[in-house]
Amino acid sequence: MPLQEKMQKVRGWIQSAQRVVALTGAGISAESGVPTFRDAQTGLWARYKPEDLATEAAFRHDPQRVWDWYAWRRELVANVSPNAAHHALAEFGRQHPGRLTLVTQNVDGLHQQAGSEDVLALHGNIRQDRWLRPCPRERFSERDCEPATATEGRPPKCDVCGNQLRPAVVWFGEALPEISLFRADEAAGNCDLMLVIGTSGLVYPAAGLADVARRAGARVVIINTGPTELDDLADCGIRCKAAECLPELLLGETRMGVTAEEGV
Ligand code: APR
Numbered sequence: 001m002p003l004q005e006k007m008q009k010v011r012g013w014i015q016s017a018q019r020v021v022a023l024t025g026a027g028i029s030a031e032s033g034v035p036t037f038r039d040a041q042t043g044l045w046a047r048y049k050p051e052d053l054a055t056e057a058a059f060r061h062d063p064q065r066v067w068d069w070y071a072w073r074r075e076l077v078a079n080v081s082p083n084a085a086h087h088a089l090a091e092f093g094r095q096h097p098g099r100l101t102l103v104t105q106n107v108d109g110l111h112q113q114a115g116s117e118d119v120l121a122l123h124g125n126i127r128q129d130r131w132l133r134p135c136p137r138e139r140f141s142e143r144d145c146e147p148a149t150a151t152e153g154r155p156p157k158c159d160v161c162g163n164q165l166r167p168a169v170v171w172f173g174e175a176l177p178e179i180s181l182f183r184a185d186e187a188a189g190n191c192d193l194m195l196v197i198g199t200s201g202l203v204y205p206a207a208g209l210a211d212v213a214r215r216a217g218a219r220v221v222i223i224n225t226g227p228t229e230l231d232d233l234a235d236c237g238i239r240c241k242a243a244e245c246l247p248e249l250l251l252g253e254t255r256m257g258v259t260a261e262e263g264v
Pocket residue numbers: 024025026027028030031036037038039105106123197198199200201202203223224225226227228240241242243
């Protein structure tokens with residue numbers, strides 16, 4: 001089926017759905033210049049696999065290295081802005097209060113920056129810190145750290161108990177924030193339509209939300225530039241860049257010219 005026909009079909013599904021869940025991954029931020037999680041690491045970090053740095057064990061083993069890696073990633077994120085895909089989801093949420101639940105695996109904070117409210121950020125937020133362990137002096141449990149503060153102590157420590165600050169993200173092997181996951185699961189189990197946008201579908205439990213929706217009778221649409229682990233679940237797959245197709249799908253903004261699938 002040609003891309004434009006798929007777009008029209010999915011646009012109709014979105015317009016008729018009462019409850020929509022959008023599950024996003026790194027691909028939705030690709031057009032903002034944020035490398036997807038599995039992009040090859042560059043420069044100093046080329047020799048490390050993210051999976052070997054994004055763990056509590058790695059942090060305890062070499063706090064400075066892990067802190068510096070996040071300082072580098074924070075710099076990347078500090079200089080990027082939401083793209084048309086983030087803005088389209090935020091606008092849809094504004095136009096249809098209560099109809100959209102936005103669940104993201106991204107830690108870049110771009111959905112929030114675009115104005116989406118009540119974002120269920122399953123993997124945390126790279127712009128915030130939290131204590132490595134409960135600190136007897138909860139002077140601050142989370143703070144928006146600027147990249148500049150990342151150089152003050154690597155990592156910063158509590159001057160009373162020596163506790164270390166760590167990025168407020170979910171590391172491999174750690175539990176996801178319970179309330180966010182519960183709400184995401186509940187929304188997936190009660191929606192009419194799930195849009196799975198820019199995720200490889202490799203990491204659970206987030207990727208499992210598509211199956212929850214499917215089993216509850218929802219339609220599942222996958223929006224991605226390539227194949228994903230969830231393709232077999234999809235009622236429709238749209239191969240396009242999220243920033244190019246979401247404004248049209250969600251808001252009816254025809255901005256897509258002829259695309260590769262149609263032999264541009
Ligand atoms: N538009 C749509 N999809 C895109 C775009 C784009 N412009 N660019 C890339 N993609 C797709 C890729 O084809 C890929 O399927 O985005 C997906 C990115 O996949 P990953 O890099 O695996 O990122 P993600 O799925 O978000 O990873 C999930 O895994 O490692 C953990 O915590 C990490 O949150 C991350 C989670």
